[in-house]
Amino acid sequence: MDKRNEERIFKALMIIALMIVVGSFFAVVAVVVLKGAPALSLSMVTQTPKGGYYLGKEGGILNAIMGSVYLAFGSVLLAMLISLPVSLGLQRDYIKRTKVAYFIRLSLDVLWGTPSIVYGAFGFSVMVYLGMRSSLLGGIMVLTILQIPIMIRAIDETVKMVPVELKEASFALGATRFETTFKVVTRQVLPGIATAVLMAFGRGIGDAASILFTAGYTDNLPGSLLDPVASLPLAILFQLGTPYPEVQQRAYASALILMIIVLSVSIAARKLSRRLSVNIIK
Secondary structure, three states: OOHHHHHHHHHHHHHHHHHHHHHHHHHHHHHHHHHHHHHOOHHHHHOOOOOOHHHOOOOOOHHHHHHHHHHHHHHHHHHHHHHHHHHHHOOOOOOOOHHHHHHHHHHHHHHHHOOHHHHHHHHHHHHHHHOOOOOHHHHHHHHHHHHHHHHHHHHHHHHHOOOHHHHHHHHHOOOOHHHHHHHHHHHHOHHHHHHHHHHHHHHHHOOOHHHOOOOOOOOOOOOOOOOOOOOHHHHHHHHHOOOOHHHHHHHHHHHHHHHHHHHHHHHHHHHHHHHHHHHOOO
């Protein structure tokens, strides 16, 4: 087989793979939109569940929408406060022993691939030991632990791409290592940070297993960090588990709302990343 035939075969395989991925995406979107749009209404996004909501009666999922927003944004903010310093500290400017950095990155990769139910079980065990009940705070803490490996590794890979010459120029101008890291390097990796936040947010807002026992579920909006909180993934799960067709259709409407939230955050993050890219020195 000559090189031209090999090229044609691999090109065909690439096109097929691309069509499978794109086709799967549009198939999921089509099913959710077609089944969820008819059940979507203003009351569904502005009201909390009334009595018998899961039996097909009136109400909405405002509690799950706001709960997911609280959980996702709270955990992303907390994860960012932890992940950014760790990501910068993993660089050779601070860790001279490359084996230590390699072991830390390997551990983070393992944590990234760990099923979320493991995080949920760990968080639940800690909460039982501390005497805590399922709450918004418990859900935020577990989601933060879930997001930290994702955020650290994403930012870490971006920081590695910062040119060494840029750091050397900063040192030559009299800047300290700390000033170079937080005033020069951080500015260069702002688009990468935005991408890391988006990845962590998507994982956090769409996860159900880790918050099933740590955040709990309630038909009311949380009044404090110690109150249980609902979430969209669990709302979808509970609605699909009912034998009533109208409630199952609401589950697809809930999934559509979740997709709209994730899509909105993705678009906002992309626009922010483009604006921040003007600070990058190429």
